[in-house]
Amino acid sequence: MKTLPRAFYDRDTLEVARDLLGTYLVRRLDGAELVVRITETEAYVGAVDKACHAYGGRRTARTETLYARPGTAYVYLIYGMYHCLNFVTEPEGTAAAVLLRGVEAVSGTDLMAYNRFGRGYEQLTADQRKNFLNGPGKVCKALAITRTHNGLDLTAGGELFLCAGEAPTGEIHVGKRIGIDYAEEAVDFPWRFWL
């Protein structure tokens, strides 16, 4: 598999969000390799988007990573207990990123099940399997991603990187984003993509 180059991220955020569908995210953890396939993303663009942490060019210690060069990981803590993983897009100095909302397991499934529920995948209930990796907090828990990964270079082939996959077969869905009811007109932006 080929690591996605920085040029992949250095484009319009909506294009990157759509093109990320079907690509593979690789997490190296304690010598193991966890691989998932991306199935759901959302775009956040600081310049025009009230839902973005860096809306209107605001710069704080937290949002600083959103201005980093493309291909950087932006990880933040939400609701006091969950992490969300984003991929920074567009040129350095422009605040924009793609939120990873959902994936499907490719390999390392058992280890991810342990990270999520403390037991192997075979032991999970049907309900737990159905809701395994279908939310941003869940993905980060399964992959053991925390704020220590904030600012990580995703093109360096380290403990976290992305690889090209086959183009997704079937339809790409487009719709409104989730969990941003406060964001006024940006609530209705069709910036969510899923397979």
Add this chain to the structure above:
DNA sequence: TTCAGGATGTACT
């Protein structure tokens, strides 16, 4: 099956 409420810490007002 859906739904309300709580957990929990950081950022920002």
Add this chain to the structure above:
DNA sequence: GTACATCCTGAAC
């Protein structure tokens, strides 16, 4: 002090 790009549990149906 309030809000937050969420998830889980338990109660009601």
